[in-house]
Every structure is written in C-alpha cells, then in structure tokens.
Amino acid sequence: MAKVGKRIRAARAAFANKANLPLEEAVALVKEHASAKFDETVEIAVNLGVDPRHADQMVRGTVLLPNGTGKTVRVAVFARGDKADQAREAGADIVGAEDLVQEIQNGRIDFDRCIATPDMMPLVGRLGKILGPRNLMPNPKVGTVTPDVAEAVRAAKGGQVQFKVEKAGIVHGGVGKTSFEADKLAQNIRAFVDAVSRAKPAGAKGTYLKKVSIASTMGPGVSVDLSTATGGAA
Known part of the structure; x- marks a missing residue:
C-alpha cells in the first residue's frame, strides 16, 4: 500500500466532515490546501439528473469563463x-x-x-x-x-470551455487556477454552473442539478451548497 504523504494527510484532515459549503468557503478551502509545486487547476464536477444514453437527455455546450482558464490553449x-x-x-x-x-x-x-x-x-x-x-x-x-x-x-x-455529460451523468471542467483570486474563481464557477443549467435537455426529469463539487488537481474535493453556486436556480 502506497504511503500517504504529510501534505495529503493534512489536506484530507482539513476537508473531513465538510460538505455543502457556501461557494466562497469551498473556494477558500481548495485554495488553502493546494500545495503542489505547480499551479493546480481548479476542477468542477456537476452531477446531473440525466441518463445520457438517451438522446433527449444529452447535455453539451460551451461557456466563456469571465476570468479565463489560466491555460494557454493551442x-x-x-x-x-x-x-x-x-x-x-x-x-x-x-x-x-x-x-x-x-x-x-x-x-x-x-x-x-x-x-x-x-x-x-x-x-x-x-x-x-x-x-x-x-x-x-x-x-x-x-x-x-x-x-x-x-x-x-x-x-x-479567451477562456471558452466546452462541456459534455459523461456516462455517469456528470459534467467535468476546469474553471481556473489556484493562483486566481478567490472572487474570480467563484465568478468562473457560477458561470460554468449557469451554462450547464441553461443546457438542460428536454428529456430531463425531476431534479436536474443534483450536486456540485470542486477540487484542485492534487487535492481532495468538497461539495458546494447549490443555492450559492446557482443563485438559487436548481
């Protein structure tokens, strides 16, 4: 079994028993514990109430992040x-x-x-x-x-991100870098969630936006209170 380093143990301890945090708190937690030797990407996972095996429940689209991705795109x-x-x-x-x-x-x-x-x-x-x-x-x-x-x-x-739902009903995307200011990351995350919300397919039934989580490339993930990530639109 691989030995878990001190940095990873500390991050896991900091995230333990924390869930459904207000977006700003979740962003601060992720930034604080992103301690890799490179500028980690902040990644978002949005769990949706869809079954992409059905054509009328496929979700895909684009979003122009207001503060860019921090990545050079070729x-x-x-x-x-x-x-x-x-x-x-x-x-x-x-x-x-x-x-x-x-x-x-x-x-x-x-x-x-x-x-x-x-x-x-x-x-x-x-x-x-x-x-x-x-x-x-x-x-x-x-x-x-x-x-x-x-x-x-x-x-x-200029910061446009494409997204497409995976087989498990989850949309993933990069929404900036841990070096970004917290408010700029929060703006990008809300823009991403809003774009996924607008892409709701005709065949979606019941609750569409089920869960939003964020993490840095090498760090643990934390779930975000949907009302703070979507302005109350679920």
Missing part, C-alpha cells in the same frame, strides 16, 4: 483561402486542410481545440475515430464548425 483550424488567413490573424496556432489531416493521421495532435469551416467537414470527417475519443471533433453544437473561424479562435483563446 487551436487548430481546418480552412482554406480567406478563412485560413482570418484564422491565422485571429491567433490560430495551426491552420491547414489535407496537410493537417495527414499530420493528425500520423499521430501529431499538438492542439487543445479544433475548429473547421462547414465546407471542410467532409475532409475532417475522416478523422472522427482519432479526434472523437479526445473530444476534439469539430461540432456545430458547440460552435467549432462555423464560417466565422476568427471569432471561434478568439473565443477558444
């Missing part, structure tokens, strides 16, 4: 001609067409977000088995298949 764009030029001017890291398909097929996936113009989707469709499992496949529902590639690139670079 963006690849499938486009040609003027649209390719617009993507580059907006700050895209990689722009291409058939050449980009070849790179990805050869195993080079050096980006965090993938955007495509609608006319490029027959080409991009060849990469479904590669990009799909990595949640990188362009999709019009989250704005990554669009003729306005410049705006999509700026959104991706």
Whole structure:
C-alpha cells in the first residue's frame, strides 16, 4: 500500500466532515490546501439528473469563463483561402486542410481545440475515430464548425470551455487556477454552473442539478451548497 504523504494527510484532515459549503468557503478551502509545486487547476464536477444514453437527455455546450482558464490553449483550424488567413490573424496556432489531416493521421495532435469551416467537414470527417475519443471533433453544437473561424479562435483563446455529460451523468471542467483570486474563481464557477443549467435537455426529469463539487488537481474535493453556486436556480 502506497504511503500517504504529510501534505495529503493534512489536506484530507482539513476537508473531513465538510460538505455543502457556501461557494466562497469551498473556494477558500481548495485554495488553502493546494500545495503542489505547480499551479493546480481548479476542477468542477456537476452531477446531473440525466441518463445520457438517451438522446433527449444529452447535455453539451460551451461557456466563456469571465476570468479565463489560466491555460494557454493551442487551436487548430481546418480552412482554406480567406478563412485560413482570418484564422491565422485571429491567433490560430495551426491552420491547414489535407496537410493537417495527414499530420493528425500520423499521430501529431499538438492542439487543445479544433475548429473547421462547414465546407471542410467532409475532409475532417475522416478523422472522427482519432479526434472523437479526445473530444476534439469539430461540432456545430458547440460552435467549432462555423464560417466565422476568427471569432471561434478568439473565443477558444479567451477562456471558452466546452462541456459534455459523461456516462455517469456528470459534467467535468476546469474553471481556473489556484493562483486566481478567490472572487474570480467563484465568478468562473457560477458561470460554468449557469451554462450547464441553461443546457438542460428536454428529456430531463425531476431534479436536474443534483450536486456540485470542486477540487484542485492534487487535492481532495468538497461539495458546494447549490443555492450559492446557482443563485438559487436548481
């Protein structure tokens, strides 16, 4: 059995018997006990009352975090001609067409977000088995298949986060860094929860937002009082 370090033991003790804290208290607790040697990500988990095996209960969308993610996002764009030029001017890291398909097929996936113009989707469709499992496949529902590639690139670079419900009915996402000021983390968390709330599918029955928890990358998690994370909208 692996030996538990002093730092982890102390964090677990601090989190023991604490649950459903007001958002600001939960953020302060997570920040205080994030003691890794790197700037940890603050991660959120939202438990939903949905069964994503049913198409009418699928939850997915995007949210533009008001204070960004604290992460440098590398963006690849499938486009040609003027649209390719617009993507580059907006700050895209990689722009291409058939050449980009070849790179990805050869195993080079050096980006965090993938955007495509609608006319490029027959080409991009060849990469479904590669990009799909990595949640990188362009999709019009989250704005990554669009003729306005410049705006999509700026959104991706500016703190836009994609979310999609997992099989267990949970949505995960990164909402900032532990180095962020507490109020900025709280703003990001509320923006994320609000976006998930707005994405409620038609087939959802009963209580939709069931639980919200936050944690740092290496730290324990703590549940948050829903009324403080959602403004009372559950």
